[in-house]
Amino acid sequence: DAGSASDSDPSSGRPAMMRRLMPIPRGTDDERRAAEHVRVRRGAQLATRAGFGPEVAVTVMALHERWDGHGLPMGLSGEAIPLFARIVALADGLDLAAAREGRKAAITTIHARSGTWYDPEITAVLLALCANGLLLEVEAADLAATVLDLEPSWLVRLVDPEDADRIRDALAMAGVA
Numbered sequence: 001d002a003g004s005a006s007d008s009d010p011s012s013g014r015p016a017m018m019r020r021l022m023p024i025p026r027g028t029d030d031e032r033r034a035a036e037h038v039r040v041r042r043g044a045q046l047a048t049r050a051g052f053g054p055e056v057a058v059t060v061m062a063l064h065e066r067w068d069g070h071g072l073p074m075g076l077s078g079e080a081i082p083l084f085a086r087i088v089a090l091a092d093g094l095d096l097a098a099a100r101e102g103r104k105a106a107i108t109t110i111h112a113r114s115g116t117w118y119d120p121e122i123t124a125v126l127l128a129l130c131a132n133g134l135l136l137e138v139e140a141a142d143l144a145a146t147v148l149d150l151e152p153s154w155l156v157r158l159v160d161p162e163d164a165d166r167i168r169d170a171l172a173m174a175g176v177a
Contacts, residue, residue, distance in 0.1 A: 036064065036073035042174065049170035051163060059084040063092070068116045078119075086119045090126055093118065103135045 027035075044057035062076060062085035069077030093113065097106035107130050114123035126134075 033073050033075075040064070040073055046170055046174050049166075049173060051166040051170075055082075055084060058082050059088055061085075063089050065089075066117045067119050070116075081119075086122055090118045090122055094126065094130075098135065106135070 040061045040063070043060040047056045047060050048054070059082055062074070062082050065071035065074065065076040065081045065085065067078060067081070067086075069075050071081075090110070094106055094110050097109040100106075101109065107127065110118065110123060110130075111127060114120045114127075
């Protein structure tokens with residue numbers, strides 16, 4: 001998790017390595033879109049160098065697309081956004097909202113963005129999980145154990161030393177590690 005680095009610059013509120021990987025987009029819409037293209041290409045290249053498949057690279061490229069087409073960098077909309085990117089963006093949005101606003105406000109925020117930022121069908125599933133106590137479980141228990149219980153066993157991937165070395169080398173090549 002590059003966001004957990006400790007060499008942060010207090011003026012930006014972001015770790016130094018994240019400032020290099022993800023510059024703050026400024027300027028016109030075209031300039032911001034171009035900056036986002038560069039940022040997501042770097043992320044996709046990093047994922048590829050780390051040995052993750054093309055599905056992960058495509059997901060990284062589309063994480064900031066929005067269901068209504070107002071996202072970046074490509075302005076994809078609806079089902080043109082890769083499924084995994086829609087799922088990860090929604091989970092990330094819930095995580096960010098919960099951290100900033102608290103559990104109840106996060107659910108309200110996610111519900112309000114359904115159909116604009118997020119896929120409404122996937123949002124409905126996530127909100128049903130939340131209604132059944134998902135966020136309470138996450139707050140009350142070890143997050144890793146909760147996620148492991150939710151993850152289908154056929155998706156579990158154990159990291160061997162070669163995977164770890166490949167990920168470390170990819171981060172070093174990107175100037176992050």
